[in-house]
Amino acid sequence: MSLDGMIAQMERWIGTGEPNEVQAWYRQRNGAAFAGNFAWCDALITRAATDAGERDAVLFGTDYAYTVAHAQAFKEHNAWHAMTNGIKNSGIRRGDIVFFDWAGSSNIGAIDHVGIVTGVSSDYKYVYTIEGNTANVCARRVRVVHDIAGFGRPKYKAAPKATSTSSSSSTSKRPQVSLAKLVAAFKRDAPKKGTPVSYEPTIYVENALVAEKLLASKYADGHAGTATHSGYALWQERCGFHGADADGIPGMTTLKRLGQKHGFDVVA
Structure with missing residues (x-):
C-alpha cells in the first residue's frame, strides 16, 4: 500500500x-x-x-x-x-x-x-x-x-499514481469536517453514557481545541461530550461571540476559523 x-x-x-x-x-x-x-x-x-x-x-x-x-x-x-x-x-x-x-x-x-x-x-x-x-x-x-x-521512520512503498486527470479530482490532503454532521454529533453525544463516537471527524475539532488550550487532551476522543461543548464555547467567545451565540454548538464562522488555523476544511 x-x-x-x-x-x-x-x-x-x-x-x-x-x-x-x-x-x-x-x-x-x-x-x-x-x-x-x-x-x-x-x-x-x-x-x-x-x-x-x-x-x-x-x-x-x-x-x-x-x-x-x-x-x-x-x-x-x-x-x-x-x-x-x-x-x-x-x-x-x-x-x-x-x-x-x-x-x-x-x-x-x-x-x-x-x-x-x-x-x-x-x-x-x-x-x-x-x-x-x-x-x-x-x-x-x-x-x-x-x-x-x-x-x-519506515520506508513506505510509494503511493500509487492517480489514473484520472479530471479537474474535478481533489488534490487536498486536509481533513474535512461537515458542519451539519458535527452539529448533530454535538447535540447527540453529550447526553449519552460513556464516550460513543457518532461522527469521527469530531476529533479534528477537539485536537484544535486542545492546541488552543481550551480542552484537556484526555477529552480529545472523538466524543462530543460536555467538556468538548465547554471548550467550543470558549472558542466562540475568543472569536468575539457571547451569550446565546457562545452556546458551545459549532457555527460556520467559528468552525472555519478554527479549521483555517489548525489544518482542516469545513463543508456544509
Whole structure:
C-alpha cells in the first residue's frame, strides 16, 4: 500500500476496546505467552502493517508486542530518531512510528507505549496520533514533546499514481469536517453514557481545541461530550461571540476559523 494505507489500517480500529481481535490474532501467531488481556499497542501496529502490506517498512519482517524491541530494531536499521531537540527540530511527521516514555526520557529501554503519527500542529506544540491500548481502546490522541522518547521512520512503498486527470479530482490532503454532521454529533453525544463516537471527524475539532488550550487532551476522543461543548464555547467567545451565540454548538464562522488555523476544511 503506502503511508496513507498504513494510517487507514490504523483508523479502522478506532474505538476498539479489549479483549479484542488484535490480541487474538497476535496470540494465534505468537503463542500462549500472549494469553489473556496483554498490552496490545504494538500488536496493533503489527496488525496494521501486516494488513497494509508494510511489514518490511514498519516491522522489518517481525511481529512486535514489546515496544523496546521494536524501537531498537529501528535503531539497528538506522531509522531511529531520539526526541532530544523538540518537535520542530526533530522533523517528526505523518506516518512515523512514535514511541513514548511517560517519564520524559529519550532512552529506548524506558519506552512504555507506541502509536502512529497522523500530523503535527502548525505551532509544533502537539503531535497527533492513533494509538492502541490507550485507556484500553484504540483512539486518536494529542501528545506533547515531554512524552515522546523518539520515533522510527519506515520506508513506505510509494503511493500509487492517480489514473484520472479530471479537474474535478481533489488534490487536498486536509481533513474535512461537515458542519451539519458535527452539529448533530454535538447535540447527540453529550447526553449519552460513556464516550460513543457518532461522527469521527469530531476529533479534528477537539485536537484544535486542545492546541488552543481550551480542552484537556484526555477529552480529545472523538466524543462530543460536555467538556468538548465547554471548550467550543470558549472558542466562540475568543472569536468575539457571547451569550446565546457562545452556546458551545459549532457555527460556520467559528468552525472555519478554527479549521483555517489548525489544518482542516469545513463543508456544509
